[in-house]
Amino acid sequence: MIKFDAQNSGIETDVTSEEVSEKLKKIEARGQGFYKIVDDSVDEILEYASSVEGKYDDIVVLGIGGSALGTICLQQALKHLHKPKKLHVLDNIDPTFLRELDDVVDYSRTLIIVISKSGGTPETLSQYFYFREKCENFVFITGPTGLLRETGDKEGIKMFEVPENVGGRFSVLTVVGLLPAALIGIDILALLKGAQEMRDKFLNENPNENIPYQIATLQYLHGKEGRNMTVMMPYSQRLIRFTDWYRQLLAESIGKTPEVGLTPVSALGVTDQHSQSQLYMDGPDDKFFIMIKVEDLGPEVMIPGDEVDYLKGVSFNKLMHTEQKGTTDALTHNKKPNVTLNVPKVDEYNLGALFMLFEGATAFLGEFYGINAFDQPGVELSKKLTKELLTGSEA
């Protein structure tokens, strides 16, 4: 299981179980389902996945934001790092991005999953209108009402329901993430098992056991000291898209008022040591760092050659770990507050735990600020302006 090392966090926290308990009650009162882990749909997902096995060469997801980011992360983390992807997530409406898909898929052997909880996301609906003229194989993942639901009913399209009480950015462990994952051979039961074990930590009133609570506490306290950014920096190529998933979660959940909002910053070890470290080390003290170390980076790969003394007999695995420690120690030396998550390996189990860890931490963080972490009122104006511009009604 994931271990948490907060020794360089820069802040002494003194949390009682009453405080944890009080925040858990507030979260419970919001009626959110993300930590309930709806596994009653799992059988239906697995059954469907096995019923279409071998039928499709490509899977296309039409979805944006919370309908896309978890799935992109799952594929990057758990599938081959170089082979062409079997699953294409179209999370943009760039016309060339849509049009050029023609050149790589055979629509008669392609399954398209349309995901929109409201059933009315304009980007996703537009994409559906476009691809239904090319392809006949659709599945919808949507809420109980809306245009997508109506269309699915009329056309007899197979549909899965997004749980009412789980918002898009908290939905990776529902059918939204689980169905695409199952279709590319990811073990969703192991994913849920990891999530459930972390959920138990999230619900544990003992603050020493509750990693989500500890992280939220530190983010909150550092935020109060003017550190308006949280940098997440995993040392694993497999987790390069995990930080994008977390970016949405933190930004939309907590960015709510001129006084309340932490900006998530994605980084990747060791790559971004050569792109961001200079700023992190010498620049302003405006960041709190969450480093992620992956213990098992796969079979050991040795660095051959003897031209460089300090690389003799060293493996890439060891070099990766050592650079992670060197960078973390340098941050600490430069008085940049940081914590480290030790993840045994990037597999379904640990990834499930990571998703739940940060969903829980974000829910706690909302309660620290006393805001609703589960809505997004700020995006309405741009949607309204876009519709007015399209219909000319702004005149």
Next chain:
Amino acid sequence: MIKFDAQNSGIETDVTSEEVSEKLKKIEARGQGFYKIVDDSVDEILEYASSVEGKYDDIVVLGIGGSALGTICLQQALKHLHKPKKLHVLDNIDPTFLRELDDVVDYSRTLIIVISKSGGTPETLSQYFYFREKCENFVFITGPTGLLRETGDKEGIKMFEVPENVGGRFSVLTVVGLLPAALIGIDILALLKGAQEMRDKFLNENPNENIPYQIATLQYLHGKEGRNMTVMMPYSQRLIRFTDWYRQLLAESIGKTPEVGLTPVSALGVTDQHSQSQLYMDGPDDKFFIMIKVEDLGPEVMIPGDEVDYLKGVSFNKLMHTEQKGTTDALTHNKKPNVTLNVPKVDEYNLGALFMLFEGATAFLGEFYGINAFDQPGVELSKKLTKELLTGSEA
């Protein structure tokens, strides 16, 4: 050519040509070559590219930071958005990331380009030691001295030289970016033409003509008002990696002291409207926004269907533009300072101009702060600690 719209920048600037001229002189005094555009190596690059035409199915770049980010951006911006990439940039040392390359390339038909200006980047050298046991086809891009240069001399490997006075993060328009680009069929002459035209703007003492100067001025003034982040948000799937290139440029060039450092934030339109907009609209006023509109998004792709009134007769091209305007207007309405770059299209010419625009802006920004934008002293400690940890000399 690129046009700059600063009407919602939130700050009135009143710049004289004397100020521009003074900063240009300071930049000149630093002896940097990024804006000189070394085109004397272009013939050698084109000649080499044509000499190996048809010989290789895959190109692999071993390089990290400034040796990788420009090339990744060039491929994403100018090649097919879905077809498997011919060029693989290995900008990490994750052992699985290296090992799994075996499954997708035939090393007898693969050319490996090793890029390290110092010739001593440990990550890149380790990768070279690893791949030279699998592959016989190498090119080196390196400085006049160092281990890579010595090895290349000894082994008779074809080498290209990185200009002495151009640092890694400013090197995309040198052989570092141009050679890989030429090998995948990118028109490097057009790239340089766009860069040269923007270079002329950068050297223009008239502030109204000098887009790089105008952007730097705004970043500096907003930074002084507590906006410690620059968000760059292009509305084009082709530019998703351009922001990663810029991230390094801004972070490493300007992040120099506890008082001086702007954190670059990458975003993508319309995708990140569904991931970051809530924070941008309602959250703290700690960001300055650079929106990038691409006028020509390729052949028009219509949105069929008549179920949604406001989408009837609309193309994806128009929807993309309208969402960009809706989001920009909402930022302005919420008093979030923003500017817009209007880019005619994503092609070699305009991409060359974009690179030069932000290299120039970053050079000016360094002079506003009175710092050296061209070094990176802050990364030395973590390198030292890593070496000590590897050799046990820290004990």
